Amino acid sequence: MPRRVAMAPSWIIPSLHAALTTPSHVLPDMAHLVNPYWSRFAPMDATMSKILGLFTLAIMIISCCGNGVVVYIFGGTKSLRTPANLLVLNLAFSDFCMMASQSPVMLVNFYYETWVLGPLWCDIYAVCGSMFGCVSIWSMCMIAFDRYNVIVKGINGTPMTIKLSIMKILFIWLMATFWTIMPLIGWSSYVPEGNLTACSIDYMTRQWNPRSYLITYSIFVYYVPLFLICYSYWFIIAAVAAHEKAMREQAKKMNVKSLRSSEDCDKSAEGKLAKVALTTISLWFMAWTPYLVICYFGLFKIEGLTPLTTIWGATFAKTSAVYNPIVYGISHPKYRVVLKEKCPFCVCGNTDEPKPDAPAGDTETTSEAESKA
Numbered sequence: 001m002p003r004r005v006a007m008a009p010s011w012i013i014p015s016l017h018a019a020l021t022t023p024s025h026v027l028p029d030m031a032h033l034v035n036p037y038w039s040r041f042a043p044m045d046a047t048m049s050k051i052l053g054l055f056t057l058a059i060m061i062i063s064c065c066g067n068g069v070v071v072y073i074f075g076g077t078k079s080l081r082t083p084a085n086l087l088v089l090n091l092a093f094s095d096f097c098m099m100a101s102q103s104p105v106m107l108v109n110f111y112y113e114t115w116v117l118g119p120l121w122c123d124i125y126a127v128c129g130s131m132f133g134c135v136s137i138w139s140m141c142m143i144a145f146d147r148y149n150v151i152v153k154g155i156n157g158t159p160m161t162i163k164l165s166i167m168k169i170l171f172i173w174l175m176a177t178f179w180t181i182m183p184l185i186g187w188s189s190y191v192p193e194g195n196l197t198a199c200s201i202d203y204m205t206r207q208w209n210p211r212s213y214l215i216t217y218s219i220f221v222y223y224v225p226l227f228l229i230c231y232s233y234w235f236i237i238a239a240v241a242a243h244e245k246a247m248r249e250q251a252k253k254m255n256v257k258s259l260r261s262s263e264d265c266d267k268s269a270e271g272k273l274a275k276v277a278l279t280t281i282s283l284w285f286m287a288w289t290p291y292l293v294i295c296y297f298g299l300f301k302i303e304g305l306t307p308l309t310t311i312w313g314a315t316f317a318k319t320s321a322v323y324n325p326i327v328y329g330i331s332h333p334k335y336r337v338v339l340k341e342k343c344p345f346c347v348c349g350n351t352d353e354p355k356p357d358a359p360a361g362d363t364e365t366t367s368e369a370e371s372k373a
Helices: 028-033 036-040 046-076 083-112 118-156 162-184 208-253 269-299 307-317 320-330 333-342 368-372
Strands: 190-193 198-201
Touching: 028 118, 028 190, 046 083, 046 307, 046 320, 046 333, 083 118, 083 162, 083 320, 118 162, 118 190, 118 198, 118 208, 118 269, 118 320, 162 208, 190 307, 198 208, 198 307, 208 269, 269 307, 269 320
Parallel strands: none
Antiparallel strands: 190 198
């Protein structure tokens, strides 16, 4: 068992002393894990620690409440427990666990301005952050595949079943477990980073072992899912755009203005899917890319990496757990209806789905792609 360390401010050398360096106020049981690179920097200003703490507290509250409501609604409503929505439920659960496991630890360390929980909790913290981040992005990838299968392949696609959905979720968690256990058994390691208030994969050591892990990890947990998401949504948007074009041509032949009640792109299937695609990819990309760049700075020994940029990058990456419930949950029409019934104060605007007015002689004008979206 690791030695238990009492968390007392008197044990920590004040970080306002200009002569001190970042590792000088780390506790003795963590000193052997700190990379010498960080010794060139003075400890971060106490005011910045408070700002980071407030920011972390804010995103923790928003994320835990948002994802908690999504889990409650999807998990507690039988009509919403469809095979596809199980993936949404898995995404919300992983995002909830991400913030629930990361934020309290970060708040404690921001208060003491160094890592005070010992090596064991350093590993636990890093494992949770890596695992839930991996689960989230691959859940988004599986959701994109499901939409691609329904909208692009249509009747030629393999129907999503409860069994298939559970198999995909099991695959996601097994893969995430593999990548997060590797540093615990010798392929790289988990160490304090930046201002020493957080732990992560070792991206500062110049040896091939940690370098090979980080390169391989980034390929399978960043580039591959990002490529697959972009690939899926590219064809989704192309398929819907083609269907919309066909509808406009058909309306022209019938000598009517439109087969829909409105030409508003925001209400059309094409516009909705484009927004979902761009929002999902852009926000995830913006959240995690800065931290990946920080890791590559350390990996390839690029000057300019500081404790402040490192901790802000790590903190900002966790905001990915904030907006996913909005993109995948609140935009879901049936979810909004149930949410209005169970938590009416959480819903803004009308929850009724717009129904186009069918012209004479045509009893069905809603596009197949829109009804499946």
